[in-house]
Amino acid sequence: MASLQDIRRRIHSVKNTSKITKAMELVAGAKLRRAQVRIESLRPFANGMHELISETASRTGSLSGQPLLERREIAKTAILLMSGDRGLAGAFNASVLRRALDEAAVERAAGREIVWYAAGRKGAGSLRFRGAELREVWTGFTDRPVYQDAEQISHALIEHYGAGEFDRLIMVFNHFDSPLVQTVHADEILPIPLPAAAVVGEGKPAISGELLFEPEAEVMLGPLLQTALETEVFRALLESTASEHGARMTAMRSASDNAKELIDRLTLDMNRARQAEITQQLLEVVAGADAIS
């Protein structure tokens, strides 16, 4: 049995750890609430973009000039892996990585090459460790992404897509369902899936008079689609951030609970050891007294 001293030392160290996990739980909780608000705040913008694209596409004679919509023969698939910059968030980073590797295996089995992209340090590190070559990596913002981060990612993706470096892009990220539940989504975001409502050339008449486009609808659609991609990437970044904080909060809560359990058990052990020590000493005193008398 461990000595009293040893047990005391262990209790002390577990207590310290639980203080840290408790603090991390609180911080993650506060950040989670903020991240949830930001997902909500994006909704009006995303809906507005959606409507505008449907509207514009429905007034366009043809979509054939839009490279972001064009479906090509798929020889190379790109996978954008969204993870966190930091660990200690339960299965958050591992589950998104596993899903990305599964997707890659399926694509490879279909005879397609994989082009890797990563947002977030953890995912990038894991992919490199597995020997994957990363075309581009973005880090340093997963704690609190801003729209410009999404813009920067989309800009590079559109450029590479235009240059024919890949023919299809799958974005793998954690979708925030609730603080306890995050599901990994793998969405195809390039070529851009057109909203079902956007039927070419079937524009409903404008409310009053002809709807004027500046520049004309065909020209406008290009930048609109780019913004749509940015919005999609931004939404995924926000979802991923909320998921990360949610997963970290849950992981830290169970770590704190475990620590509490461990402390209880160790305290019991400690008391037992102390009792044993006292009994031992008593026996010695009694035995000594017997010997003298």
Added chain:
Amino acid sequence: MAILHCEIITPEGHAFTGEAEMVVVPGSEGGLGVLPRHQPIVSRLEVGEIRVRVSATEWRSFATADGYFSMQGDKAIALVEGAVATESIDVAVAEAKAVDARARIQQSEEGDEAVNRFRAERDLQYAENLLRIAHG
């Protein structure tokens, strides 16, 4: 007098919602002033300033990033990538951002591949727009 219902929407939420007599936006084909009963229009917006006349004497102004503007019926909606009310622009912060962005562009020109040139140029564009509008 007829009024417009005006919204300025960014990815971070609404920057402005309310009634307006007139809205002036930086359209990509030139500035655009929209009054109630304007012909329905959809326009691209450049980095610049959106001005909203909420009453005969009161204007609200916003420094905005690029985006889109749509006016249909009595609804004028600006979807922009970012908007800051002119009175709440922090000049010191904007200046610091401009300096930082210029430094990154400089680094990139000296061949530093770790710098994202596109991002640096965008950051500079936004910061300069904030400063220009804050200084009137």
